[in-house]
Each structure stands twice: as structure tokens, then as C-alpha cells.
Amino acid sequence: MNYHAFFSPDTAPGEAAPEPSVASRDASPRPAAAERRETAEDRIPVEHREVERQEIERREGAWRVLPLEGTFEIVYEDGQGAWSARRLQARELKLGPGRTLLGGIDRGRGGYRGFRVDRIRRLTDGATGQRLEAGILDLLLARAEAQRRERAAQARRAARSRRRAAPRHAA
Numbered sequence: 001m002n003y004h005a006f007f008s009p010d011t012a013p014g015e016a017a018p019e020p021s022v023a024s025r026d027a028s029p030r031p032a033a034a035e036r037r038e039t040a041e042d043r044i045p046v047e048h049r050e051v052e053r054q055e056i057e058r059r060e061g062a063w064r065v066l067p068l069e070g071t072f073e074i075v076y077e078d079g080q081g082a083w084s085a086r087r088l089q090a091r092e093l094k095l096g097p098g099r100t101l102l103g104g105i106d107r108g109r110g111g112y113r114g115f116r117v118d119r120i121r122r123l124t125d126g127a128t129g130q131r132l133e134a135g136i137l138d139l140l141l142a143r144a145e146a147q148r149r150e151r152a153a154q155a156r157r158a159a160r161s162r163r164r165a166a167p168r169h170a171a
Helices: 022-026 046-054 136-165
Strands: 058-060 063-077 083-096 099-106 111-116 120-125
Touching: 063 099, 063 136, 083 111, 083 136, 099 136, 120 136
Parallel strands: none
Antiparallel strands: 058 063, 063 083, 063 120, 083 099, 099 111
């Protein structure tokens, strides 16, 4: 057995390894704060950056994922033909090859679930009370697009207010 493979040459078997010195622990290759340049994203609070990242449209392979917010009561038919009533806190609408999924937190079952939109037999909007048995996909797509436009308008307003609040530098 190779003794040097497990122990440093300074430490004999059964001895504790020496503690690293403070100088060696602090000698990290990070640039000093003065050397690092501040980016526009650094000026945005962390919690807002996380929200902005979560609320953007994205691609997952062949799937296009649209953020969607809302509370819905749905009557859903599963693959075996059994119907069930569900309360859903919607998070996203996934458009994929040959099918569309409505994803969110299922209040009754306590977890994230994805529901095929073509199997939703009735959808009731919790905010407006609107009840649909046909045109469900159209309503969901319109809602996702309206929410996208509203988020874009909010982002423009926030950027405008940040520009106004930024200190002006003397030229």
C-alpha cells in the first residue's frame, strides 16, 4: 500500500493533520472588490432578480414554457377516463409537440401537477368566476399573453424609475 497516497509527508499515521494557516485560507483567487466592475444586474435587489428570471418565457427542449398566474377550478379526465375536480394555482403553460400542459400547484393533492389541456372538461376562473367548457386553450393562451405584456410594461416602468433615481455623474 502506498503510504503517501493517504497521508501527507509531514503527518505520520494516527496523527491529526495540521490546521491550515490563516494566510493560506484567505489566499483565494477572487478579484478585489475595487477590481470588479458593477453590472446593471448588480443594482437590482436579489429578490427581484429571482422573480424576473422565473417570469420569463423559456424553452425546455421542444417545449415552449409560458409563465401563467391564476387560480382555477378544473374538471379533469385522466387517461383511464375517470373525472375529478381539482383546484389549481397555475404557474405555467407548456406548449409542446402535439399537446399542451397546464402546470401548477394542485391544492387538493398538495404538489405540482401538469394537466393536459385537451383533457380539461371544464375550467372556472377563480378571479372572475368565468366558466368554460370549450375554448379553454384559447383562454389560457390569451391570459398568458396579457400577463406577459403586463410584466413587460412593469419592467419598462421599473427601468425608467431606476434611470431617474440613478445619480448623475459630472462630465
